[in-house]
Amino acid sequence: MSTETPDSIVSAPPLAAPNAGRPIPKAPGAVTAALRVFELSLGQMLWSRRTIFLGIVVGSPILLGLLVRILEFMGVAGTLKMGGASVSGDAAFGTMMWLLYLRFLVPVLGVFYGTALIADEVDDKTITYLFVRPIIRAAVLVGKFLAYVVTTIFVVLPSVVVLYLLVQPLGGGSLGAGFPRLLTDLGLLALGLVAYGALFALVGAWMKYPLVVGLVFVIGWEQLAMALPGYLRKLTIAYYLQSLVPHAMPTDGLGSALQSLFRDTPSPSVSILTLIVASAVFLALGGWLVQRREYVLEQ
Amino acid sequence: MTAKTRYFLVGSALVFVLGLSIGLVAYYGGTPGKLFGKQAGPAELGLVPDDAAVVAYANVGQIMKSDLRQKLRQFDGMTDEGRTEFKNETGIDIENDIEYVVAYMQANQAGTSGALGGLVLARGHFDRNRLETLARSKGAVVGQYKGKSLITPPVESAEPGEKAEPKPMAVAFLEDGLVALGSDAAVKHAIDGPAGAKSARSNADLMKLVSDVSDSSMWAVGHYDAISAQAKLPAEVTSRIPPITWFAASGHVNGGVTVMLKAETKDEQSAANLRDIVRGFVALAKMSTGNKPEAMALWPNVEMGGTGNTVSLSFGVSSQLIDVFAPKKKSPGAPGTPEKPEAPAKSQKPEAKKS
Numbered sequence: 001m002s003t004e005t006p007d008s009i010v011s012a013p014p015l016a017a018p019n020a021g022r023p024i025p026k027a028p029g030a031v032t033a034a035l036r037v038f039e040l041s042l043g044q045m046l047w048s049r050r051t052i053f054l055g056i057v058v059g060s061p062i063l064l065g066l067l068v069r070i071l072e073f074m075g076v077a078g079t080l081k082m083g084g085a086s087v088s089g090d091a092a093f094g095t096m097m098w099l100l101y102l103r104f105l106v107p108v109l110g111v112f113y114g115t116a117l118i119a120d121e122v123d124d125k126t127i128t129y130l131f132v133r134p135i136i137r138a139a140v141l142v143g144k145f146l147a148y149v150v151t152t153i154f155v156v157l158p159s160v161v162v163l164y165l166l167v168q169p170l171g172g173g174s175l176g177a178g179f180p181r182l183l184t185d186l187g188l189l190a191l192g193l194v195a196y197g198a199l200f201a202l203v204g205a206w207m208k209y210p211l212v213v214g215l216v217f218v219i220g221w222e223q224l225a226m227a228l229p230g231y232l233r234k235l236t237i238a239y240y241l242q243s244l245v246p247h248a249m250p251t252d253g254l255g256s257a258l259q260s261l262f263r264d265t266p267s268p269s270v271s272i273l274t275l276i277v278a279s280a281v282f283l284a285l286g287g288w289l290v291q292r293r294e295y296v297l298e299q
Numbered sequence: 300m301t302a303k304t305r306y307f308l309v310g311s312a313l314v315f316v317l318g319l320s321i322g323l324v325a326y327y328g329g330t331p332g333k334l335f336g337k338q339a340g341p342a343e344l345g346l347v348p349d350d351a352a353v354v355a356y357a358n359v360g361q362i363m364k365s366d367l368r369q370k371l372r373q374f375d376g377m378t379d380e381g382r383t384e385f386k387n388e389t390g391i392d393i394e395n396d397i398e399y400v401v402a403y404m405q406a407n408q409a410g411t412s413g414a415l416g417g418l419v420l421a422r423g424h425f426d427r428n429r430l431e432t433l434a435r436s437k438g439a440v441v442g443q444y445k446g447k448s449l450i451t452p453p454v455e456s457a458e459p460g461e462k463a464e465p466k467p468m469a470v471a472f473l474e475d476g477l478v479a480l481g482s483d484a485a486v487k488h489a490i491d492g493p494a495g496a497k498s499a500r501s502n503a504d505l506m507k508l509v510s511d512v513s514d515s516s517m518w519a520v521g522h523y524d525a526i527s528a529q530a531k532l533p534a535e536v537t538s539r540i541p542p543i544t545w546f547a548a549s550g551h552v553n554g555g556v557t558v559m560l561k562a563e564t565k566d567e568q569s570a571a572n573l574r575d576i577v578r579g580f581v582a583l584a585k586m587s588t589g590n591k592p593e594a595m596a597l598w599p600n601v602e603m604g605g606t607g608n609t610v611s612l613s614f615g616v617s618s619q620l621i622d623v624f625a626p627k628k629k630s631p632g633a634p635g636t637p638e639k640p641e642a643p644a645k646s647q648k649p650e651a652k653k654s
Binding site: 150154155 | 300312315319325500501502
């Protein structure tokens with residue numbers, strides 16, 4: 001066999017190795033990955049149907065406050081009354097904080113958003129796209145959790161401030177006198193959103209039907225544990241959160257009456273520390289679970 | 300992050316920061332009167348300290364012009380002589396020149412120097428120059444305090460060997476149409492300016508009561524302990540009265556007067572006891588009108604109310620009821636007034652013969 005190369009055959013230059021001159025970028029670190037996921041999830045979460053529901057819920061008391069102010073301005077409304085007794089704007093705002101925000105909105109937001117952080121991705125079968133990225137899986141949970149915190153805080157806290165400006169001056173109330181309590185309310189709302197969100201993020205990463213579990217916890221377990229004497233109430237978030245509230249607890253029913261009967265409040269520093277530590281632990285456990293668990297997508 | 304998301308976050312943060320800023324300004328400096336809603340009570344409540352024990356208000360102009368006052372003039376002894384004399388001296392016609400009066404009293408702070416005491420703020424039309432001239436003619440000292448005229452009474456001459464002490468009273472013109480009269484410290488406190496967040500408007504308990512009564516012609520709200528201490532009630536009486544924390548009294552003058560009394564007690568049991576006491580007094584009052592049947596027919600509809608720790612009592616005194624109790628004013632020598640015929644002398648009955 002002749003070893004001569006035919007002239008017609010032009011020897012092609014050797015193929016260059018892919019990315020030969022360019023180094024392969026490193027996978028982003030945990031923090032960077034979490035921030036990237038946060039950025040992605042924030043827009044999705046903020047413009048989702050859940051947030052529209054949230055907007056309606058926080059907007060209703062604002063509309064009510066606006067209506068009362070308009071009526072007062074027109075001279076139609078008399079003093080603000082609750083249960084037949086006239087109350088100042090200060091008392092009305094405190095009651096709204098207790099009943100609407102602290103005992104309903106914050107836990108419910110934690111349940112609906114927190115459980116959906118991972119569970120929704122599993123249900124929509126989109127979690128695969130997140131897990132194939134060269135990032136640690138726990139960063140997905142942390143990034144989504146941050147998006148939840150920012151979404152809820154940026155919707156709920158401004159609404160509380162607007163509600164304060166509308167309701168506080170009613171019945172001779174003073175904006176200035178109630179301002180320190182408003183700051184406390186804002187702080188504990190933020191802390192409550194973080195604590196409940198972290199807990200239900202763990203529930204969402206762990207359990208099959210996290211929404212049901214979350215609702216049972218909030219509506220069932222917490223109410224029961226708070227009404228019973230003993231140490232069981234220490235296994236709730238409401239116990240620590242309600243100890244930080246600067247307003248008097250309204251006795252709006254048997255549940256509240258029982259809770260006030262067996263009320264023993266921890267100190268504010270203990271409550272704050274417990275909530276922060278608990279949030280960190282829940283989030284860490286959730287991240288650990290997401291890292292190790294195999295999510296089976298239903299076909 | 301999309302532009303829409305960014306705009307939402309920025310807008311939300313702006314609302315949050317703006318709201319907090321307003322609250323912060325209100326906390327340190329106080330908000331203007333009608334910026335965030337109709338404020339209960341007169342604007343002068345901003346000059347009342349938040350620890351005032353009792354605050355009172357009287358719409359003098361409305362009361363003076365009311366039919367009730369005209370009815371009350373039927374009572375013997377009520378003449379215009381004093382009012383006329385006062386007007387000649389000061390140039391102030393009480394009936395027309397004084398719009399309303401706000402007063403407060405602070406709890407006695409025994410042992411503390413510079414205790415504020417109390418203050419009366421009168422809004423109306425005053426001739427400042429005439430009043431200052433009158434004060435000087437009486438020996439008062441017209442000084443200045445932070446640009447405002449401050450009139451203090453003359454120092455009374457003391458006994459030989461004793462130091463003359465000035466009376467702790469003062470009068471000042473805070474602005475056109477607003478006069479402050481009271482203890483020297485309280486007047487200076489008022490001149491110092493609105494107390495902002497620390498005025499009576501920041502006292503939520505006080506303002507709650509004020510808002511209930513602020514539409515009345517006259518009202519007073521405050522700590523019950525303050526007035527009971529001033530009244531110096533005997534211990535046997537005070538020990539039987541349920542523990543009352545706050546009280547509010549108001550009267551709205553129209554043809555007659557509608558009175559509302561409200562008290563807040565320390566607990567619900569005390570409120571229940573107080574309601575029983577009040578019911579007893581109302582029954583006693585009704586019994587006292589037994590000798591005036593016409594009064595019974597006009598007896599005001601007394602309403603007892605209140606829930607929880609609150610006890611309220613309201614009733615209206617009509618002008619007809621006042622007519623029943625008002626003694627007819629004698630006007631001897633008036634033309635056309637028929638003279639009362641003398642009672643015939645009693646004929647002496649002959650003594651019965653003893654059989």
